[in-house]
Amino acid sequence: MSIEIGALGPGPFEELARSAALHGQEPIESTSERELLVLWLDDDPYALPVERVREIVRWRPITPVPRVPAAVRGVLSLRGEIVQVIDLRLRLGLAPSLAEGRRRRIVVLHGDDGQMTGLLVDRVSEVLRLRDEELRAPTGRDAGTVVALAPQGDRFVSVFDVDRVLDLGVGA
Secondary structure: OOOOOHHHOOOHHHHHHHHHHOOOOOOOOOOOEEEEEEEEEOOEEEEEEHHHEEEEEEOOOOEOOOOOOOOEEEEEEEOOEEEEEEEHHHHOOOOOOOOOOOOOEEEEEEOOOOOEEEEEEOEEEEEEEEEHHHOEOOOHHHOOOEEEEEEEOOEEEEEEOHHHHHOOOOOO
């Protein structure tokens, strides 16, 4: 797995990307340890498995595409490859963000089909490392796209099932 560090530019995201890129290079003592990339929508934390993350890029203009599901913001060119970008806020039924803020990021994911898809998020903060036994089952209302809840301090981080998040369905 490789995460492009140069796409992040200098700053705290370089360290975050470097940490994620080192995944798989260091021996893991327990086979049940997971690494999750923590991202935020408003003040709510969510997470994605690090092994599905290709890179994290800064906000950039996205080219709209007609007749696509509402959650699809459009496409962007990433080093010559076309990447579909899904607004994760819209995908989850949240109000769209009006700001194109400096902290917004596009998390580029590897798809099972070899395609890349970007998720537009409000910000990315860290890589969370924990054991499988620390994960909790999601509540009934979260069960659609969330497969687990990960403890982080005094709150829980909702862990996404990437394939469900990316599945927009025919009528989405």
